[in-house]
Amino acid sequence: MSIHNQRQVYGQTLVELGRKNNNIVVLEADLGKSTMSCLFQQEFPERYFEMGIAEANMVSFAAGLSLTGKTAFVNSFAVFASGRTYDQIRQGVCIGKLNVKIIGSSAGLSDFGDGATHQSIEDIAIMRAIPNMTVIVPCDGIETKKAVMAIADYNGPVYMRLCRNDLEDIYPEELDFEIGKPRILRDGTDAAVFAMGTMVSEGLKAADRLEREGISARVINVSTIKPLDEDYIIELVKGMKCVVTAEEHSCIGGLAAAITYALRKYPVPIEAVAVEDCFGQSAESHKELLEHYGLNAANIIQKIESVLL
Amino acid sequence: MDCTLDCTIEDLKKKAKAIRLNIVKMVGPEVAGHFGGSCSIADIVTALYFYKMKHRPDNPGWEERDRLILSKGHAAIVQYAALAMCGYFPMEELWNLKKLGSILQGHPDMMKTPGIEANTGSLGQGLSMACGIAAGARLDKKDYKVYCVIGDGELAEGQIWEAAMAASYYKLDNLIGILDCNKIQATGFITERFDTNPLNEKWMSFGWDVTEIDGHDIKQIIDALEQAGKADGKPKMIIAHTVKGKGIPFAENTAAFHNGMMSREQYEMACRYLTD
Numbered sequence: 001m002s003i004h005n006q007r008q009v010y011g012q013t014l015v016e017l018g019r020k021n022n023n024i025v026v027l028e029a030d031l032g033k034s035t036m037s038c039l040f041q042q043e044f045p046e047r048y049f050e051m052g053i054a055e056a057n058m059v060s061f062a063a064g065l066s067l068t069g070k071t072a073f074v075n076s077f078a079v080f081a082s083g084r085t086y087d088q089i090r091q092g093v094c095i096g097k098l099n100v101k102i103i104g105s106s107a108g109l110s111d112f113g114d115g116a117t118h119q120s121i122e123d124i125a126i127m128r129a130i131p132n133m134t135v136i137v138p139c140d141g142i143e144t145k146k147a148v149m150a151i152a153d154y155n156g157p158v159y160m161r162l163c164r165n166d167l168e169d170i171y172p173e174e175l176d177f178e179i180g181k182p183r184i185l186r187d188g189t190d191a192a193v194f195a196m197g198t199m200v201s202e203g204l205k206a207a208d209r210l211e212r213e214g215i216s217a218r219v220i221n222v223s224t225i226k227p228l229d230e231d232y233i234i235e236l237v238k239g240m241k242c243v244v245t246a247e248e249h250s251c252i253g254g255l256a257a258a259i260t261y262a263l264r265k266y267p268v269p270i271e272a273v274a275v276e277d278c279f280g281q282s283a284e285s286h287k288e289l290l291e292h293y294g295l296n297a298a299n300i301i302q303k304i305e306s307v308l309l
Numbered sequence: 310m311d312c313t314l315d316c317t318i319e320d321l322k323k324k325a326k327a328i329r330l331n332i333v334k335m336v337g338p339e340v341a342g343h344f345g346g347s348c349s350i351a352d353i354v355t356a357l358y359f360y361k362m363k364h365r366p367d368n369p370g371w372e373e374r375d376r377l378i379l380s381k382g383h384a385a386i387v388q389y390a391a392l393a394m395c396g397y398f399p400m401e402e403l404w405n406l407k408k409l410g411s412i413l414q415g416h417p418d419m420m421k422t423p424g425i426e427a428n429t430g431s432l433g434q435g436l437s438m439a440c441g442i443a444a445g446a447r448l449d450k451k452d453y454k455v456y457c458v459i460g461d462g463e464l465a466e467g468q469i470w471e472a473a474m475a476a477s478y479y480k481l482d483n484l485i486g487i488l489d490c491n492k493i494q495a496t497g498f499i500t501e502r503f504d505t506n507p508l509n510e511k512w513m514s515f516g517w518d519v520t521e522i523d524g525h526d527i528k529q530i531i532d533a534l535e536q537a538g539k540a541d542g543k544p545k546m547i548i549a550h551t552v553k554g555k556g557i558p559f560a561e562n563t564a565a566f567h568n569g570m571m572s573r574e575q576y577e578m579a580c581r582y583l584t585d
Contacts, residue, residue, distance in 0.1 A: 025448070051480075057437045057471030064441020068449060088468075091431040092438055096419050141574075146539065306359060 001170045004141025005161040011036030013148040014073060016139040020093045020181075024152065025070045027062050028234045029055045034164075035075040035105040053082050059088035059100070066098040071152055077111065078104025078161045082127055093157050094132045102121055102127075105135075107161035107200065108248035109280050109289040119280035120161070125253025128203075128226050129161035133138050134179060135225040136160045139200035140167045143223060146177035154179055163198055164292065165286045170201050171221070180224045182232065188216035191304045196222050198290070199246035205297035206304070215308060222270035225258055233262040242307040246273040246300055248290070271303035316528045318358065324394070325355040325527070329556040330583040331390035335403040335413075338576035344545025345566040347387035349491040349524070349551040350458055356530040357456055358391040358582065366396040369423045375453050376426050376442055381460035381489060382416040383568070389413050389422070397424035399484045433466025435459065436486060440476050443484040443544075454538065460489045462494030464505040470515070476544040477516025484518070486546040489524065490554035495567045513547040524549030 018024045018040055027049045032038035041048040049065075051058035055076055064074035074081065081104040082089075093100045104123055111118040128134050134160060136151065144162065151158045182294040185200065186207050195203035200221045207217040220236055222228075223256060237243050243263065247255040256272035263270065275293050283289045292297055326350050336342030354377075358364070362375040379388050386406065393400045398412065405411040412421045427443075429435040439457035446453055463469060476484055490508065491550030492499055500503060512519045520536065522529040530549070537545040553567070554560030559578045560569070571579060 016503055024558045025445075035536075049444065051475060052469075052478075054471035054474070056434075057440075059474070060434045060437030060468070061441040061444070061475060063427070064438040064443070065445045067438070067442050068445025070445055070448070087431055088434055091428060092434050208530045221447075 003166045004169060005303070006138065006141055007034070007036045009141040010103065010162055011039035011146045012134060012144045013089045015042045015043050017149070018047065021071070022077065023070050024073065025049065025065050025189050026059050026073045027075065029053055029058050029076045029080070031044060031076055031105070032274070034189040035071070035103065035142050037075045049062060054135045056088050057186070059085040059102070060092045063092040063096070063098050066100050071099050071160050073101045073103055075103050075105060076116060078107035078123045079118055081297055082120060082123035082159065085125060089157070090130050091222060091229040094130045097132045097156050101151055102159045104159065104161040105151055106164040106168065108163065110164035111287050112283045113291050114284045115249070115282040116279035119279060121250045121275045123159070123161055124249050125257070128253060128258065132157055132183065133226065134158045136179070136223055137197040137225060138162070138223050139197055139221050140170050142169050142173055143177060145173035150177050150179055159261045161197065167198065168201060170204060176280050180227050180229055181230070181280050182188065182224070182236070183221045184218060184236070185221050188218035190215050190253065190308065191217045191244065192237045193219045193242045193244050193246060194259050195216055195302060196244040196249070197221060198248050199295060202295070202297045203246055206300035209297065215304065217304065221284070222255060224254060228262055230262040233259060234266050235265065237268055240268060242304055243268050243270045244273060244303045245270070245301055246295070248275070248295055250275050252277060266284065269307045271307060273299050273303060278299070312324070318421065318505040321355050321359055322528045324359050325352045326556070326583055327394065328355055328387060328390045330580065331394070331403060332386050332568045333557065333576065333579045333583060335386060335389065335406045335450065336490050338571050338573045340567050342386060343383045343568050344557060344560050345493065345553040345564070345569070346381060346489065346491065347384040347558060348458060348555045349553050350384055351387050351556065352525050352527055353458065353487055353489070353530055353549055354387050354391050356527060358395055360531060361534045362456065363453070366424070369397060373451065373453055374578070378427050378429065378435045378439040378455065378457045379417055380429055380439070380457055381432065381463055382429035382435065385415065385417045388417065388425070390441060392422070395424070395450050398450070399421070415457065431462045432460070433468035436469055436472040439484055440472050440479070440481055443481040444479055446483055453483070455484050457484065460517060461490045461492065461508070462499055463506055465503045472547045473515040475511070476574060480542040480543045482540050484544045485534070486544065488546060488548045489551055490548055491551045493553045493562070493564050493567065495564065496570045497564050512548070516543065517546045518543040519546045519548060521548045521550065524551035525555055556583065
């Protein structure tokens with residue numbers, strides 16, 4: 001099993017895109033060595049805009065660049081990219097459906113050491129609520145590359161969040177990426193696990209263990225949280241006795257909310273693995289935080305068993 | 310322009326008066342409208358659309374056009390009047406202002422109104438967008454200019470100063486800011502709130518080339534716009550001293566008509582005054 005870092009893959013993919021397309025521009029708020037937008041800076045300094053520690057101006061500036069036909073990639077930590085800039089994204093980017101990509105780095109609890117101020121567990125909820133916004137969360141390095149390519153081809157606003165830490169490859173290399181298309185990564189018949197980002201690998205682990213107990217779980221990677229194909233989501237749970245959502249995000253407004261809404265007319269028990277309504281905190285590792293907040297395979301199994309057994 | 314500058318100035322004065330009349334008429338009596346901040350920039354907007362800017366009303370997306378971003382988006386009605394008079398859309402559209410389904414929204418919407426370049430209205434953001442357009446023009450090696458009208462009350466927004474730093478850092482000399490210094494914000498005099506003075510020194514210290522003019526003197530506006538074309542590596546700020554509500558006597562120099570409502574009598578009076 002190979003391991004990749006989404007930030008590294010993202011930076012390399014930006015460079016590839018920059019070589020093919022002169023209209024790709026990249027903006028950064030003094031975190032380029034962390035978000036890895038610095039790789040683009042090295043190769044295309046004239047198309048790289050260091051915007052200082054001033055995220056609001058960065059987003060509106062990117063909106064202006066997109067008005068001249070550029071595809072603008074805006075970078076910061078997810079908590080700032082979605083929080084400090086909410087109004088600029090809503091007013092300046094989304095109402096006008098401008099071609100601006102907001103890349104939220106070090107998302108979820110992945111900036112484990114820096115604590116609550118730097119952890120983003122509301123970003124999906126905030127971004128999902130804005131009309132015209134597309135919200136994407138790739139599950140590993142392989143999918144990150146495919147997703148970055150796809151959003152560069154799409155003309156409109158996108159929010160994408162990336163994990164700070166290394167992740168095992170789980171997305172099949174041969175599987176293409178299509179905005180709005182959930183992917184079954186493992187099939188099953190008793191329970192459907194809708195997982196996002198870092199929780200996809202936990203969903204797969206849970207399915208492995210459940211199989212030993214005679215429970216067959218289908219694991220679906222929901223990398224596009226919005227738009228969500230409601231008919232397809234219903235299709236995926238037909239005949240299932242239980243649905244569980246799993247996300248490194250607040251239980252409010254994220255994947256659980258999206259899937260529950262999609263299934264509002266389809267009677268099936270739904271459970272959620274998510275951060276309860278609370279802030280994160282510092283810890284010595286990402287894994288330690290995920291365990292603390294119950295964001296793991298064990299909790300997914302427990303939720304499924306609580307319905308089935 | 311075929312006529313002499315004097316003749317042009319007289320024409321522009323008439324245009325500015327007609328714009329003010331259209332502002333009054335499109336809002337109408339007993340309906341609230343942003344008369345104050347719209348009338349304070351009527352002469353500036355006139356000089357931009359009818360004299361300085363190169364633009365093609367029959368082709369709003371013409372790539373070489375100069376751009377105008379109205380960062381103080383609440384003054385949309387003055388821009389709507391100018392756009393209609395230029396021919397971007399039929400004059401009749403003005404009478405549908407803010408009606409359900411109208412192309413003329415309460416604040417500028419590029420998706421709905423031909424000639425509107427960006428969505429503004431949340432104050433403090435338009436100058437940043439104008440910076441981005443100016444930077445895009447430079448990447449594309451285009452020589453069009455980007456004009457951005459900001460309000461003096463708007464200067465309290467921190468993002469304005471983020472944009473001010475970005476513009477001078479990136480040497481955006483194709484960006485021309487026009488500061489509508491009408492001295493009054495929604496609830497009263499700016500000097501009694503967050504006093505944003507001294508303006509000249511502030512913008513200079515942020516690396517901008519600064520000029521101060523009477524924002525109702527067409528000749529001074531034209532001269533300042535002509536001089537602002539210099540490629541000297543500095544963004545330009547024209548500080549235009551204006552009167553809030555200018556041209557409608559009872560609406561002048563008062564916060565009451567920032568977003569105010571005219572009685573029927575006031576409406577008739579304003580129309581008479583702007584028709585004579």
